[in-house]
Amino acid sequence: MKTLILTTAALALSAGAALAESHMQTVRMGTEGAYPPYNFLNDAGEVDGFEREVGDEICARAELSCEWVTNDWDSIIPNLVSGNYDTIIAGMSITDERDEVIDFTQNYFPPAASAYAAPSEDVDLEGGVISAQATTIQAGHVADSGAALLEFATPDEAVAAVRNGEADAVFADKDFLAPIVESSGGELIFVGEDVPLGDGIGVGLRESDAELRDKLDAAIQSMKDDGSLNELILKWFGEDAKTFE
Amino acid sequence: MFASCADPETLSGLSWLMCYLTTGKHLAFYGAFGTVLLLLAITAPVALLFGFGGAVAARSRFAPLSWLGRGYIAVVRGVPDIAFFLFFVIALDQGIEWLRHKAKCPDWDQPIRQGNDFIVCAEAKMPLSTSAQWVHEVYGFWLAVFTFALVFGAFAANVLFGAMRAVPRPQIETAEAYGMTRAQVFRRILVPQMWVYALPGLSNLWMVLIKASPLLFLLGVEDIVYWARELGSTKTPQFTDYPHGDWRMWYFLFLLVFYLGFTRISEIVLDRIMLRLSHGQETLANHKRTGPIGMNKAGPP
Numbered sequence: 323m324k325t326l327i328l329t330t331a332a333l334a335l336s337a338g339a340a341l342a343e344s345h346m347q348t349v350r351m352g353t354e355g356a357y358p359p360y361n362f363l364n365d366a367g368e369v370d371g372f373e374r375e376v377g378d379e380i381c382a383r384a385e386l387s388c389e390w391v392t393n394d395w396d397s398i399i400p401n402l403v404s405g406n407y408d409t410i411i412a413g414m415s416i417t418d419e420r421d422e423v424i425d426f427t428q429n430y431f432p433p434a435a436s437a438y439a440a441p442s443e444d445v446d447l448e449g450g451v452i453s454a455q456a457t458t459i460q461a462g463h464v465a466d467s468g469a470a471l472l473e474f475a476t477p478d479e480a481v482a483a484v485r486n487g488e489a490d491a492v493f494a495d496k497d498f499l500a501p502i503v504e505s506s507g508g509e510l511i512f513v514g515e516d517v518p519l520g521d522g523i524g525v526g527l528r529e530s531d532a533e534l535r536d537k538l539d540a541a542i543q544s545m546k547d548d549g550s551l552n553e554l555i556l557k558w559f560g561e562d563a564k565t566f567e
Numbered sequence: 568m569f570a571s572c573a574d575p576e577t578l579s580g581l582s583w584l585m586c587y588l589t590t591g592k593h594l595a596f597y598g599a600f601g602t603v604l605l606l607l608a609i610t611a612p613v614a615l616l617f618g619f620g621g622a623v624a625a626r627s628r629f630a631p632l633s634w635l636g637r638g639y640i641a642v643v644r645g646v647p648d649i650a651f652f653l654f655f656v657i658a659l660d661q662g663i664e665w666l667r668h669k670a671k672c673p674d675w676d677q678p679i680r681q682g683n684d685f686i687v688c689a690e691a692k693m694p695l696s697t698s699a700q701w702v703h704e705v706y707g708f709w710l711a712v713f714t715f716a717l718v719f720g721a722f723a724a725n726v727l728f729g730a731m732r733a734v735p736r737p738q739i740e741t742a743e744a745y746g747m748t749r750a751q752v753f754r755r756i757l758v759p760q761m762w763v764y765a766l767p768g769l770s771n772l773w774m775v776l777i778k779a780s781p782l783l784f785l786l787g788v789e790d791i792v793y794w795a796r797e798l799g800s801t802k803t804p805q806f807t808d809y810p811h812g813d814w815r816m817w818y819f820l821f822l823l824v825f826y827l828g829f830t831r832i833s834e835i836v837l838d839r840i841m842l843r844l845s846h847g848q849e850t851l852a853n854h855k856r857t858g859p860i861g862m863n864k865a866g867p868p
Contacts (some may be wrong), residue, residue, distance in 0.1 A: 348697040356797065358806040363797060365807055366591030389700055393787070403683045404657055405664070406787070408696065423683055478800035482813050501803040505810065528684045 346387045349534065350407035351377050355392035356476050357498060359558045360413035360523075363392070372558035373411050376430055379550065380525075383541040396456060396475055399423060402528060409527055409538070413495065415459050415520030425529045427538045429522030430551060432564045436460050438514045439499045440484060440491035447514045450490035453483040459519045460493045484510065497559050575808040587809045596794035600825070603780045603791055606708070610715040611773060617720025622727035636724065643721035652785045656714055660693065667691040704788070711786045719776055726768035731757055733764040763844045770837040774830055795822055 353361045355369055364370035369390040381388035391407045402410050402424060415434075416426045436459075438447055448468050454461040456473035464471045472489045474480040481502055483489040492499070496516060503510050525542075527535050545551040552565040572578070572586035587593070624636025643651070665679065668691035675688050689695070694702045734757055742752045783790035799815030 350696055356800070358803070362806055363592060365809065367595045368591070371806070391700070391703075392789075394784070400657075401787075404661060404685045405687070405692070476796070476800070481801065482815075485813065501805045502801070505803045505805070528686075530681045530684045530686055 346385055348389060349381065349386045349409060350389045350391050351381075352391050352393050352398060352402060352407035352410050353377075353412040354395045354398065356395075356478060357413050358501065359497065360495075361411070372431075372554060373413065375554050375558075376545070376551065377411050377525075379545060379554075380430075380538055380541040383544055384537040386537070394475065395458075399526070402526060405528075408531065408534065409525050411525050413498075413523055414526050416522060416524045417459055417520055420526070423529075425527045425531070425535055426524035427527065427535055428542055429524045430542050430545070431523035431555065432566060433518055433520055433522045434564065435496045435516035436463065436493060436519045437496040437499055437512050437516045438491045438493050439481070439503055439510045440513045441510060443511070443513055445490040445513055447491060451488070453480040453489035453492045454494060455480050458494075460495070463517060463519055464493050481510075497563070500560075583809075590809065592794075592798060595789070596791065596798060599789060599791045599794050602708070602788065603783070606712060606715070606780060606783065606788075607777060609712050610719065610776065613712065613716040614719035614723055614772075614776070615769070617716050618723025618725075618727050621720060621724025622731060625724065625728050626731060640721050640724045640728070643718055644725065648718060648779065648782065649785070651718055652714060652782050655717075656710055656786055659713070660710060661685055664691050664693050667693060707787045711783055711788050714786065715776070715779070719772055722772050722775075723769060726765050726772065727761065729768070730761040730765035734760045763841070766837070766841050766844060770833075770841075773833060773837070777826065777830055777833065791822060791825075795819055 353369055353373060355361055355363045357371075359372050361369060361371040361373045369392065374390070377388060377390075393401050393407070395412070398410055398412060398414075399420070401407065410424070413431075414420070416429060420426070438445075438452070446469075450469055451472055452464045452467075452469040453472040453474060454464050455477045456475060461471060461473055472480075472483060474483060477494055477498060480489075480492050480494065481499075484492045491513060496512075499510075499512070503512060525538055527538070542551070546566050555563050555565050569586065569589065571582065572589070575583065575586055578586060621636050621639050624632050625640060627633045627636065664685075664687045668675065668679065668687035671690045672688035677686065679686055694706050738756055738760060739752055742756045747755065781790060781792040784793045795818035796815060799813065799818035801813050802810050804810040
């Protein structure tokens with residue numbers, strides 16, 4: 323009888339411990355949901371894409387339970403620092419300007435090329451009208467290049483501006499433009515040279531969240547080490563995509 | 568949704584459209600109409616309540632209360648809506664979290680503001696970051712209701728304040744002559760009679776409120792305009808089973824029809840209410856319909 327009580331007590335204790343373990347820290351992942359293949363809403367209305375898979379894997383490795391939230395690109399940093407979600411995982415390049423306001427993990431996507439897409443070869447990339455998504459590194463680059471910058475809230479609107487003739491060319495991440503150019507049936511083509519911008523894409527965090535940053539950093543490192551990150555990059559960005567060494 | 572939609576590439580024409588219009592995303596779009604209608608249904612009476620409170624406060628003979636009411640009307644009406652929606656909601660949310668933080672984590676030693684960051688202890692988060700996404704959405708919805716009600720309440724307060732002054736003075740004097748107290752005059756004479764003067768202004772407000780509902784997206788609520796933009800944007804075949812070009816025009820056309828239809832129905836209903844309220848009242852609208860009614864005249868016929 324005594325042993326029975328003891329075993330029950332031990333069982334109850336271990337069950338309690340297991341319960342405590344399963345109660346993982348919840349991390350809310352903020353993304354834009356309009357930037358395929360990085361992140362987009364699939365037909366079911368759920369967040370999907372490269373970053374969804376990377377994010378879920380990072381969370382699994384860091385033993386966090388993750389919740390996906392979409393937010394406008396424009397206000398994605400203000401909503402992070404005011405605590406509406408805990409990370410930004412939205413194809414956000416690591417830049418010095420952003421680093422002053424928020425923190426980044428190490429990059430989970432290598433420095434990528436940006437490119438111009440236009441209806442024809444003979445557009446003036448230095449003096450014409452170039453569209454880009456607002457507050458992106460591409461918009462900054464266009465502003466510096468001397469061309470007239472036309473900013474849009476979403477990347478899709480920036481592309482649409484070229485289609486309807488409002489802008490001469492659109493400047494965006496090449497990986498975002500590639501599927502659009504490919505499926506446009508010759509309506510849009512890549513023009514000019516590719517431009518390498520930024521230090522790669524990392525997860526954005528509040529500067530005060532050093533602990534979470536270390537956890538995510540370690541998880542990204544382990545994905546780099548065992549090659550699973552490269553596999554995901556190849557899966558979403560094609561065989562020719564740039565991977566980590 | 569339907570079994571026949573498993574392989575959209577083989578579909579064409581109407582069956583493709585039927586499958587396309589019943590994707591999870593589209594269902595969320597239809598759901599967003601419910602969100603907007605619910606928001607309007609809750610906000611309108613709450614805003615009216617705020618407005619009534621503001622108007623009564625502004626009329627008060629107790630000076631500080633009157634200043635409060637007048638201040639509310641002047642300040643909220645003067646601030647651009649968009650600034651209000653961007654600034655006020657974040658401030659309100661942080662204010663709530665700050666209060667909860669003070670109550671729940673008294674022995675927290677770090678500063679709440681660290682550079683750009685707003686940090687409160689995990690228990691003070693509103694809603695808790697462990698809560699499900701729908702809890703966050705419901706919370707966001709109520710923040711939106713409160714903000715809309717506050718903004719439109721100020722306009723309603725101004726309308727009601729004016730309407731209370733428009734009630735003919737002899738009506739009040741007669742009531743006083745019968746020996747009614749101030750409160751009785753207010754309850755029995757002023758409030759029942761002011762509505763007919765307030766209604767044109769209030770119906771304007773209702774129309775503006777309907778049209779202001781796309782501001783919801785600023786507050787993080789995924790409303791119909793957000794979904795129309797998302798669904799209408801160009802879809803490349805790599806990332807969806809239903810690729811299409813730039814269809815935003817059709818989605819926004821649909822919204823146009825929805826808003827026009829909704830405001831038209833509102834107009835019809837408001838006209839009926841107006842007819843009811845002006846029954847037995849000496850207003851021009853009533854003169855036209857039924858001719859002058861002598862009963863209501865204060866002076867000799």
